[in-house]
Amino acid sequence: xxxxxxxxxxxxxxVSPPPPxxxxxxxxxxxxxxxxxxxxxxxxxxxxxxxxLVAVFAFSVILxxxxxxxxxxxxxxxxxxxxxxxxxxxxxxxxxxFTPGSGEIESGLFALQAALGAGALGFALGNLRGRRxxxx
Amino acid sequence: MHIAEGFLPPVQAGIWFAVSAPFVIHGARQVVRLSRExxxxxxxxxxxxxxxxxxxxxxxxSVTGSSSHPTGAGAGAILFKPPVMAFLCTxxxxxxxxxxxxxxxxxxxxxxxxxxxxxxxxxxxCYVLLRKVKAPWWAAVAVCMAIADLATYCVTALQLAIAYPxxxxxxxxxxxxxxxxxxxxQIPLAIGEGIIGVLLFGFLRRVAAADLFRLGVLSAKEAxxx
Numbered sequence: 001x002x003x004x005x006x007x008x009x010x011x012x013x014x015v016s017p018p019p020p021x022x023x024x025x026x027x028x029x030x031x032x033x034x035x036x037x038x039x040x041x042x043x044x045x046x047x048x049x050x051x052x053l054v055a056v057f058a059f060s061v062i063l064x065x066x067x068x069x070x071x072x073x074x075x076x077x078x079x080x081x082x083x084x085x086x087x088x089x090x091x092x093x094x095x096x097x098f099t100p101g102s103g104e105i106e107s108g109l110f111a112l113q114a115a116l117g118a119g120a121l122g123f124a125l126g127n128l129r130g131r132r133x134x135x136x
Numbered sequence: 137m138h139i140a141e142g143f144l145p146p147v148q149a150g151i152w153f154a155v156s157a158p159f160v161i162h163g164a165r166q167v168v169r170l171s172r173e174x175x176x177x178x179x180x181x182x183x184x185x186x187x188x189x190x191x192x193x194x195x196x197x198s199v200t201g202s203s204s205h206p207t208g209a210g211a212g213a214i215l216f217k218p219p220v221m222a223f224l225c226t227x228x229x230x231x232x233x234x235x236x237x238x239x240x241x242x243x244x245x246x247x248x249x250x251x252x253x254x255x256x257x258x259x260x261x262c263y264v265l266l267r268k269v270k271a272p273w274w275a276a277v278a279v280c281m282a283i284a285d286l287a288t289y290c291v292t293a294l295q296l297a298i299a300y301p302x303x304x305x306x307x308x309x310x311x312x313x314x315x316x317x318x319x320x321x322q323i324p325l326a327i328g329e330g331i332i333g334v335l336l337f338g339f340l341r342r343v344a345a346a347d348l349f350r351l352g353v354l355s356a357k358e359a360x361x362x
Contacts, residue, residue, distance in 0.1 A: 110194075114190050
């Protein structure tokens, strides 16, 4: 097993490290990369966590008070606060530079944001996993 | 936590810009430094930024009958320390201010302070504290994520209360009123964000144990026994 696949930053930054001291000090670090993978969360733990996540929001919807006819159900807190301020006569002194024409376009742009984020996240995590697999 | 465009008085908007700017500049320099370190670090940076980007786009229903969105700022704070999040959150908030009319350019300073400075630091503080008392990693991660989320919204409520104190009950009355909108709604979301954080870090500990050790997230013992 190669001992030093992924040397810690200290190795690079130190010009000439006294070899014995560094070896002793960094011994665990050198073993760390040689471990092929870290601990795997038990699949049932991950499953339970995902179920718990779904449960949190399912309960939120079920337990939420029924709104009266005029109020929008599950209005965003940001817009609720904006409404409170407007009711108190606060006038915004600056307008957004660009406003999505309709709720549909707005939710589309939100979806775009989530898609870009999820794509980048998937790329990064997949790449990290691939690197680990090829190191084995 | 987005204070809408134009809703903070100009002077206060300016003050929040001045308060946030050093954090953002410092964070940007950290991001540049880290991204030069190694490809793995760059990938983890991208993951932290993307995580915030996704989570802050998703509005979730809550028990109060309102909906709100998580912030995802705790993950990057654990990985790279809080300053980095000041910069990454600025990018997210800028995207939302420019394209979604969500938040705003004039309120950017205040919003960056709540989401990118106060939240990550509060969450990271709890994380360090829990690690000190030898709490299991998943508990520390979950609490960090949840607190980073909750603290962001509490700070937003305070910012609004400072700008618009209640005529009768003053600052505290207004703070209570805004907190009642934000804080309770945010509790289930914070719990959810804690769960997502545990899933994310469970994965990262498996595939990037060596990198987490290098960044100081895992101790040598944890990384080897991993």
